[in-house]
Amino acid sequence: MTGWRAVRADLVRRLTAREWRARETLPPETALAAHYGVARGTVNRALQSLAEDGVVERRRRAGTIVAARPVRHAKLRVPLVREMVEATGARYGWQLSRLSRADGAVRVRGAHLADGAAFLLEDRSINLAVVPSAATADFARESPNAFLVATVPVSRGTLNLFAGGATAAEAATFGVAPGTALLRGERETFLDGALVTRVRLVHRPGHTLTLEL
Amino acid sequence: MTGWRAVRADLVRRLTAREWRARETLPPETALAAHYGVARGTVNRALQSLAEDGVVERRRRAGTIVAARPVRHAKLRVPLVREMVEATGARYGWQLSRLSRADGAVRVRGAHLADGAAFLLEDRSINLAVVPSAATADFARESPNAFLVATVPVSRGTLNLFAGGATAAEAATFGVAPGTALLRGERETFLDGALVTRVRLVHRPGHTLTLEL
DNA sequence: TTGCGGAATATGTCTAGACATATTTTGTCG
DNA sequence: CGACAAAATATGTCTAGACATATTCCGCAA
Numbered sequence: 248m249t250g251w252r253a254v255r256a257d258l259v260r261r262l263t264a265r266e267w268r269a270r271e272t273l274p275p276e277t278a279l280a281a282h283y284g285v286a287r288g289t290v291n292r293a294l295q296s297l298a299e300d301g302v303v304e305r306r307r308r309a310g311t312i313v314a315a316r317p318v319r320h321a322k323l324r325v326p327l328v329r330e331m332v333e334a335t336g337a338r339y340g341w342q343l344s345r346l347s348r349a350d351g352a353v354r355v356r357g358a359h360l361a362d363g364a365a366f367l368l369e370d371r372s373i374n375l376a377v378v379p380s381a382a383t384a385d386f387a388r389e390s391p392n393a394f395l396v397a398t399v400p401v402s403r404g405t406l407n408l409f410a411g412g413a414t415a416a417e418a419a420t421f422g423v424a425p426g427t428a429l430l431r432g433e434r435e436t437f438l439d440g441a442l443v444t445r446v447r448l449v450h451r452p453g454h455t456l457t458l459e460l
Numbered sequence: 461m462t463g464w465r466a467v468r469a470d471l472v473r474r475l476t477a478r479e480w481r482a483r484e485t486l487p488p489e490t491a492l493a494a495h496y497g498v499a500r501g502t503v504n505r506a507l508q509s510l511a512e513d514g515v516v517e518r519r520r521r522a523g524t525i526v527a528a529r530p531v532r533h534a535k536l537r538v539p540l541v542r543e544m545v546e547a548t549g550a551r552y553g554w555q556l557s558r559l560s561r562a563d564g565a566v567r568v569r570g571a572h573l574a575d576g577a578a579f580l581l582e583d584r585s586i587n588l589a590v591v592p593s594a595a596t597a598d599f600a601r602e603s604p605n606a607f608l609v610a611t612v613p614v615s616r617g618t619l620n621l622f623a624g625g626a627t628a629a630e631a632a633t634f635g636v637a638p639g640t641a642l643l644r645g646e647r648e649t650f651l652d653g654a655l656v657t658r659v660r661l662v663h664r665p666g667h668t669l670t671l672e673l
Numbered sequence: 674t675t676g677c678g679g680a681a682t683a684t685g686t687c688t689a690g691a692c693a694t695a696t697t698t699t700g701t702c703g
Numbered sequence: 704c705g706a707c708a709a710a711a712t713a714t715g716t717c718t719a720g721a722c723a724t725a726t727t728c729c730g731c732a733a
Contacts, residue, residue, distance in 0.1 A: 249687090250685095250686070250687080251686075251687085262613050263612070263613060263651065265613075269610060269613070275712080275713055275714085276713070276714070277713085285687075285688085286687060286688045286689065287688095287689090287714095288686095288687070288688070288689085288716095289686085289687065289688085291714075291715080291716090292686085292687095294714090295714095295715090299512075302613065305713090305714065305715095306695080306696075306713085306714075307694060307695040307696060307712090307713060307714045307715070308694090308695055308696035308697055308698095308711090308712055308713050308714070309695085309696065309697075309712095309713075309714090310712090310713055310714080311713085311714085313613060314613075316540060316609060325673070327529060396529060397482060399476070403673060404672075404673060405670060405671065405672050405673070406670070406671045406672075406673065407668045407669070407670050407671075408621055408643065408668065408669045408670075408671070409643055409666070409667060409668040409669065410623035410624075410641040410642050410643040410644075410663075411623075411641050412640070412641045426639065426641075427625070427641075428623040428624050428625045428639075428640075428641035428642065429623050429641065430621065430622055430623040430643075431623075438476065439476075450623075453622070454622065455620045455621065455622040456620070456621045456622065457618060457619070457620050457621075458618065458619045458620075458621070459617075459618050459619075460538070460616060460617060460618070460619065462717090463715095463716070463717080464716075464717085488682080488683055488684085489683070489684070490683085498717075498718085499717060499718045499719065500684095500718095500719090501686095501716095501717070501718070501719085502716085502717065502718085504684075504685080504686090505716085505717095507684090508684095508685090518683090518684065518685095519683085519684075519725075519726075520682090520683060520684045520685070520724060520725040520726060521681085521682055521683050521684070521724090521725055521726035521727055521728095522682095522683075522684090522725085522726065522727075523682090523683055523684080524683085524684085
């Protein structure tokens with residue numbers, strides 16, 4: 248088998264065999280191309296792939312070096328709420344609890360359900376300046392997440408994760424004692440620098456968030 | 461400006477303008493190449509980039525469609541412990557508490573410190589079959605993370621995040637009441653399908669893990 | 674109508690060559 | 704020795720063409 252994946256695989260093999268140490272430079276593309284008997288473009292593809300995974304760092308003229316800290320930026324798969332629920336074999340549902348407007352934003356509070364029981368509480372505000380159609384969306388029927396995914400196709404943002412004790416209301420919702428440790432999150436999504444939505448999430452007790460890298 | 465980045469940027473613009481809806485197919489590469497006045501390879505680069513970011517999905521013959529769930533697989537930057545500590549302006553430190561061996565693995569327990577105070581507790585086991593040199597590493601001086609990063613340059617794995625109440629020992633270490641909500645993690649790293657290391661992490665009270673996407 | 678095989682088509686990838694761009698290295702002049 | 708210009712070099716990217724591969728489409732036969 249040849250091709251850029253084969254070249255990449257062999258470079259990974261040689262890297263794990265420690266043929267080159269951290270901060271050490273690999274041979275230039277032309278040398279690797281001659282070694283593997285492929286065009287430089289093929290080696291370039293393989294090395295760019297390794298660079299994207301943070302395994303190597305590349306700079307013009309300086310060459311390609313083994314990254315000092317490998318898994319700096321990794322590719323993760325972030326599961327969607329609906330998928331998380333259905334992965335447990337439960338039926339997914341959404342229940343709106345409160346809907347209000349203030350300061351040019353729609354605020355939606357509700358719960359994602361698994362077989363009718365609270366799975367994830369959500370307190371979201373949506374910027375009407377960026378997403379005017381949120382003013383007329385039917386959030387009783389459709390979860391704000393589903394609405395936004397269909398409305399804002401591409402965006403960037405941050406996700407903060409932390410632990411906190413359950414408030415009295417949360418404890419009642421989940422049927423646990425107040426103060427029970429809960430996984431919380433706060434996510435902000437931006438489009439062209441403008442805040443699209445900010446959401447506070449509270450996972451049900453014992454929930455585990457799995458990230459693959 | 462031309463080039464694949466410009467093509468990508470314009471496609472993003474057209475996608476955010478909803479020129480094509482979810483599940484709808486974009487024009488084929490040849491048509492886009494003609495439209496932008498570039499070679500097909502340039503359009504291919506732009507579309508592959510969008511596909512990697514999960515904005516579109518591509519299949520041979522079927523064409524390129526707008527992804528139904530945009531942020532399915534996103535590129536995140538996972539911060540290193542040392543960077544997390546130093547980002548707060550504190551001095552980083554590592555303190556080994558226990559070192560033992562069992563079942564072909566080294567078990568290392570210790571704490572990452574911020575200005576001398578516990579920042580993150582770590583209970584790790586390292587598979588000696590995959591990393592024999594872990595048997596002789598000096599984990600009192602060097603944190604296992606630093607050792608592994610230098611020893612195993614490329615790997616894949618999973619990270620589970622959840623919340624849990626502080627045990628009596630953890631509460632004493634952090635100086636809080638037992639049962640205080642703590643952010644916990646369990647990370648497994650694999651190399652060629654073999655488990656390299658498994659580590660249980662306990663963050664200090666109030667800690668926030670930030671992921672950028 | 675249904676099943677199946679071949680034609681059509683969109684993406685995947687490779688090649689060879691070329692030029693662009695960012696650095697580093699080297700050489701020259703004070 | 705130091706500053707600065709010129710040369711060298713490694714990666715970034717584009718092009719045009721070609722073939723590979725997966726999938727869909729379509730027509731024909733049972």
